Amino acid sequence: MTGFAPLTPPPRLLMGPGPINCYPRVLSAMSTQLVGQYDPVMTGYMNETMALYRTLFNTKNQQTMLIDGTSRAGIEAVLVSAIEPGDKVLVPIFGRFGHLLAEIAERADAEVHTIEVPWGEVFKPEQIEAAIKKVQPKLLAIVQGDTSTTMFQPLEDIGAICEANDVLFYCDATASVGGNPLEVDKWKLDAVSVGLQKCLGGPSGSAPITMSQKFVDVVRTRHHVEAGIRDAHHESARGPKIRSNYFDLGMIMDYWGDERLNHHTEAATMLYCARECAILHLEEGQQNVIARHKVAGDAMLAGVQALGLTPFGDLANKMSNVVGVVIPDGVHGEQVREDLLLRFNIEIGTSFGPLKGKIWRIGTMGYNARQDAVLHTLQSLETVLRKQGMSLPAGAGVDAALAVYSGAMNV
């Protein structure tokens, strides 16, 4: 069988809501040859990866590891391992990914309760507290940053509310992690799952998670060891089985823990990748990376505003790393995206659900939270919009972005 060319994708600049371009060092890490899954070198890398993500998550949680799958694999592992059929789960929804949390919890046969705000807004702690008191859920599941709306949900005050009401506090921080603050212990989070393909500058395919002892204790009420590897000293089962083998966090903890009890075969390349993403993040310094995302996001926002475009949603609660831009009347949104992609090799994002066809989403994430990436994108957007017949203040977008960078030259 012939006719399949080598991989030579065009050099896209990925300025959408993710995935984005990988850091070059992450790409190099992924071409590293394998070692066996129980090789002391490999288990050493696994332990290092746990330590790196503890630091990245700002947690002391022992149970910090990778789920082998995309970010929604991490979500499903957390939810299906915590939820028994009939358990009450509260999901505050402020965008597409809130719906996803509710959907995954429903499939686990939770009794799912949702509260919603319009797309473009977030919740006040009082709204969540009132719903918790009314529903009395076992678990609160919420997204930190929802790329579908670009909104960022403050979490600082929710942990105390959950603790006071004996509710497990879970957050999907896939879209926000790395580019925005995330203080797992300080904010009293019981479980967090993320992905690599946003501000951490890797590809999709590995989902770092962390679990508090309180969360682990819940998972451990449903202990199970597979028949094919069970020894005499293993208790075979305790409590109702978690419905998924692949996402059974008890078994995954036993695989990452001292016993190294066989479960899946760790996706070594994606572990190499996740490890390198975290090293890059911590070498640069968490606060520095967050600041770099802030200035890139501010510059992109200032740029699109200076071009006369309208950003979407409540800007006081926007993620640093993505901005929604209202598609102006008379402009063909998809034609603009296609011109950017095919003429300039720049990708910006479309939208889902109620925002479909109404906004573009422009990201400044990970490796691409860079001045040159912001400037090229604004210049190219201006050119493409002018081609669509719009009258725009020439160079205003780039000038506004440069001004933001001039006021923050150290970033």
Place this chain on the structure above:
Amino acid sequence: MTGFAPLTPPPRLLMGPGPINCYPRVLSAMSTQLVGQYDPVMTGYMNETMALYRTLFNTKNQQTMLIDGTSRAGIEAVLVSAIEPGDKVLVPIFGRFGHLLAEIAERADAEVHTIEVPWGEVFKPEQIEAAIKKVQPKLLAIVQGDTSTTMFQPLEDIGAICEANDVLFYCDATASVGGNPLEVDKWKLDAVSVGLQKCLGGPSGSAPITMSQKFVDVVRTRHHVEAGIRDAHHESARGPKIRSNYFDLGMIMDYWGDERLNHHTEAATMLYCARECAILHLEEGQQNVIARHKVAGDAMLAGVQALGLTPFGDLANKMSNVVGVVIPDGVHGEQVREDLLLRFNIEIGTSFGPLKGKIWRIGTMGYNARQDAVLHTLQSLETVLRKQGMSLPAGAGVDAALAVYSGAMNV
């Protein structure tokens, strides 16, 4: 945070039951920069990957794609998408991975029926037919090659039995694919899942699957579109929801199909990898790769026998790509493995369950199904066993392997 060295793993020669060393071109492919998930270049790569695995699986099945996870993610996707609670599933078990199929089906609340043969044997078609007639299952789930025992289950005659009894025929061919024959259409298989980390010469982390139209029709009775991305033209749901969102093959088909309906974000690096694994396999030629595994496996078998060691199990039904070797009396099995690893950088495998501590498992898979790899392993094993006090015919293992290669010089 400092102190994390760059990835410089030792150059292990992985001669266990998998994972094994990646083909160099596969490693290179994984360092390729990303494009966006709906970029025509990316959807082109996705379509190419589907076509490549159709050829590799010897099928015309349209629904041939990747599950983003390790090989057991592919197993779980197939089982949880086909099984409704209470459905009868028959699992013939001849090793650890048969137990795994039963375990995953149980967690999906199937009524699981098992038949077993001792580890080291496989089933005769009559045994499976008798069980099918007795149980009348909806689905038969069986492993083709079980690395826990090294056994290879012939499948040629089982498809007709399943068809005659209106049973869906699913096979996990993770350990055997690429190194042994697999004729999906000819053998009337309805679903097959595999992994990359054995004879296909990639890392763990992507699970190619294929589904017949009959299987697809079963999955499609449980259609669902996520709330956050549902448009007016979408029917929201039909039939009982599949219990997993991540493994909902209906949604995964919609993502890989013409509608490109958003589900997970495809793990692009692992897709690059899976694509390259298939290209390498098909460029070399399926029959040539199978023959290369056959001679490497024969040479390794002849080598260990010439050293006076006893192979495990029914040799008439051994997979080409792995041999079990009974650990001789008086030899410390784990010490041998450690010496091989730390002195010779060669990894061979330990065992599970009833075979734990009783056999080593030595693989000759993918990139490592090579004459030099076989010879180095036999030489090193001889040296290490002699160090343990065994008396061995000097050089006999290597000589026997060389003789096998001399008789098959074109491979």
